[in-house]
Amino acid sequence: MAHDSHNLAIFRGRLKFKNTISKIWGVFIVLSIVTAIEVILGMFRPEILVRTTFLSLHLLNWIFILLTIVKAYYITWDFMHMRDESKGLRRVTVWSGVFLICYLVALILIEGDYVYEVLSNGHIKTGF
């Protein structure tokens, strides 16, 4: 913890905190609000969002994934202090992770969709 110069602003500098402790509580409030939105949406599942699909996934699921990434960002950037690390460390860890995960997920989900197509349109119906 040699660096005493914590970056105290979140939301691209729009929200600035006095000290590190108030920033930690501020980020906790942000995370709680995002989780609360997720839980409320998960309980009520608004019809419009479930019926509308975008890229073969309905809108509600896109919202959930987006909010999850927002939460992941604040946990990494403020709780794990990624905001205060040097640019090099940030890129080495976050960029490699994000790139590899996107690649893996894209390939595997395309494969899953293909298997679904085979099961619903091919000769094999079920049972494996």
Place this chain on the structure above:
Amino acid sequence: MEATVVQTGTEGKTWGGGTSPFKAKYGKMMMWFFILSDSLTFSGFLASYGLMRFKFADSWPIPDEVFNHVPFLHDVEAPMYFVAFMTFILIFSSVTMVLAVDAGSRMKRNQVAMYMFLTLLGGFIFIGSQAWEWATFIKGTYGAVETNNREILQFVDTEGKRVAVADFVAESSVPRVEHERNVGVWYKGEPKFHTGMAMQDVIAGFKANENVLVRIQEKDEYGQHIILSRDESIKKLENDGKEVVLGANLIRNEYGHPVFADFFFFITGFHGVHVSIGLMLNIIVFANVLIGTYERRGHYRMVEKVGLYWHFVDLVWVFVFTFFYLV
């Protein structure tokens, strides 16, 4: 020697051997690289879970129907509440952890100890909640019938509310004789008999209860499981029904596809192992804070490193929460 020194103009920006790479201490940097590799492991698991969901896109169990129990509240359908509570607990223990790291950077030993204790408390509540969640999942609520090609048939009344198998089926009327070594030619032991309900009892009980219908795994275009008509239900049970399934294990479960329970056990279990390891590390750090090891060392970097791991556990849970309970 001085003649061989070459100035590249990048001093202080890249690692020249003398200073720490990325201006980060060795331990912290290695913790980051471990977290990177571990997050790839978890995304491998979650991606394969995604593959199975895409494969069975129109017959996957609806999470709200599976995870809708709250401790001490029986027969109350409360989807999301308990997992939301677990998520808040874990986020909160992350907050106390980062407060401990912050107090450590200011060398406030008592504050570090207090926040570490709160973090441990949160971790134990979380792991206890997860154990309860597992126990409920394994025990099951309604039961179902498995068919010959491993479909799951659940039961609903005419209003679409779930009906437990035990509510309309009497205990087995067929006496069951245990298979023994002296009778069998190729004796391999008997598979565990799940319930006292044989398939013919289920069919008899089903026929006797006019208002019970069969619900199959396949979903309609609104994402709801299709409910068969009375005639179709009886036909389905008589033709395909194989045995009664109560609760969940790795081979079969009452909620739907076997892989659903397999992934649930595997991914939340792997995450639970991470939480347990985090708790052990936290206990070690907490003890060291109490006996003043870091005070003598002059810095609380160990709290920061273990803190990174603890936040990572929280980070993974955020994704598990989304993909198991929300999506």
